[in-house]
């Protein structure tokens with residue numbers, strides 16, 4: 001860590017309790033990352049070697065939903081909530097209001113994660129409705145935890161010591177409200193028989209990704225990127241434009257998961273049209289970050305935290321553009337139902353969301369705890385995750401293209417399985433590197449832990 | 465400019481806008497879609513098949529198998545294009561989004577054989593050499609000799625424990641009955 005960073009870390013002093021809380025969120029999230037991706041690796045290995053680990057609790061149909069729910073809720077969501085608390089407190093220039101609520105939220109979510117793994121392992125599920133598998137009572141607990149967090153977040157922003165609500169907080173507060181809405185709409189039973197369920201399913205799985213993870217990451221990036229580069233964001237107005245257009249367009253495109261389905265045709269067409277519209281907020285956001293980083297390349301090259309974040313920003317542009325193309329009816333014929341979708345979801349949830357989170361953690365946490373891992377250690381994590389993730393995405397996308405081509409050519413079904421199988425091996429190898437990198441991250445995280453502080457300095461006021 | 469300083473108005477508008485759009489694009493259409501009547505040719509599931517459907521949910525078969533045929537040439541092998549009336553009685557319906565295995569919307573017609581289905585469930589590779597579908601041995605018993613009334617599954621020698629008989633448990637029968645019930649009804 002350089003001299004100027006050291007100076008920063010004193011100026012950026014957060015209340016000790018807040019530091020600990022933010023760190024506890026990130027440690028929990030990372031533990032779930034290791035668990036969740038280990039499940040992913042088991043599922044991946046089984047597709048290549050179906051005789052492996054033949055136990056009902058580890059069968060493919062059980063491990064897959066455990067993998068998705070643990071990485072989405074345990075890793076991505078918890079990590080983002082933790083970093084968001086930091087950003088809210090810093091950008092509002094005040095300490096967290098009643099952090100006890102956010103702490104209760106963390107405890108509740110960890111309990112819920114354990115319950116989720118247990119119930120899904122034994123087949124207690126609402127069925128293969130992606131990301132709505134978790135039983136209703138457990139989901140109610142998650143929602144309570146979310147609201148606890150939102151209470152702390154909102155009240156802190158309400159008590160800010162600056163007149164303006166910084167744009168990061170627009171996205172973060174929005175994301176909390178939107179997720180709460182999505183969960184309620186997704187779980188209320190009144191309109192969910194037959195095709196009603198499918199209309200809601202498209203809305204739910206799409207918006208959970210687009211109106212929770214995406215705005216959380218973007219919002220935090222509006223704070224973290226300028227801070228890590230030591231210069232202001234390129235255009236504040238562009239961030240505001242992307243905010244409103246995203247609400248307008250993203251909300252309407254859930255049905256693109258069910259193109260050619262019996263879902264009403266007007267809903268599908270709306271979804272396709274606005275999927276194109278999404279290019280406005282996507283490229284506004286990407287362009288804004290890209291132009292902010294321009295001219296700082298000498299700094300970027302020396303700092304793996306910024307490299308993580310910029311790779312994540314690229315992941316955002318690439319995966320979103322890919323998603324728009326997938327929504328077209330002509331492309332959908334080839335790609336829908338294939339592994340191409342799995343490539344897309346990992347390019348997005350890994351290449352975009354996870355890489356940005358790593359950028360935030362490496363870039364921001366050492367500033368508050370005053371210590372961190374060496375660049376070499378961060379670089380080791382980066383290259384493992386980057387090469388492993390790339391191998392995963394490229395191989396599984398090829399698998400998808402091979403499957404789609406085989407089906408369109410009218411071959412027997414098993415021909416598409418045979419064609420994809422070698423790619424499933426490569427995916428597992430990439431996946432192994434990814435899981436290994438997560439263990440490296442856990443070790444690196446330990447090197448950033450807050451020092452135990454004597455009680456006298458407990459109340460360091462936020463000043464910067 | 466006032467929005468930039470009024471956190472409550474800002475978040476109120478963002479939340480309300482989202483809620484309204486959600487009602488228009490999801491909740492109201494869902495109410496509408498739910499009212500579709502079932503096709504008149506759809507038969508009620510037997511008790512066995514009902515239990516089989518629950519097992520199908522619990523085992524997560526739906527992560528690899530769709531029950532949703534698109535009205536496209538590429539989907540011809542699986543049956544006719546699915547219509548809303550196909551799903552009117554299903555909670556939750558099992559359209560699915562991924563075909564690691566083939567579509568099963570009409571598998572009761574395509575693959576009606578009880579014996580084939582039992583062997584396949586016990587070990588898919590016994591009937592489809594390069595299948596990557598999981599085996600479900602926990603739905604079967606193995607014992608030295610079958611008793612009266614046992615349903616013996618004629619698993620090829622190479623795929624079963626030496627000298628043992630493979631017996632289908634009730635769960636295996638339930639799943640097979642469910643699969644046999646998957647037949648697309650006539651669209652009137």
Ligand code: HEM
Pocket residue numbers: 037040041042043044064067068071072075076130339341342345346349350354427428430431432434435527562564
């Ligand atoms: C932060 C890391 C990760 C996240 C957020 C993540 C997220 C997801 C999501 C959202 C899906 C559902 C995909 C879809 O329905 O299209 C999925 C499926 C899957 N993931 Fe991951 N994943 C991560 C890492 C991994 C790793 C390291 C592996 C190891 C190989 C892995 C293996 C799988 C497998 C095998 C599936 C099932 C695909 C199928 O059904 O064929 N994932 N993951």
Ligand code: HEM
Pocket residue numbers: 047060061413414417519520523524525527528529564565566567568571574575588592595596597598600639643
């Ligand atoms: C208990 C749950 C499951 C049931 C009842 C089931 C049922 C079936 C049936 C009836 C077929 C033959 C379809 C046909 O001939 O058209 C099949 C094929 C297939 N299934 Fe499954 N399946 C289940 C779970 C899974 C899972 C979890 C996977 C993915 C890992 C999978 C992958 C496959 C594949 C690749 C095929 C094509 C090759 C073959 O016929 O074995 N299945 N399945």
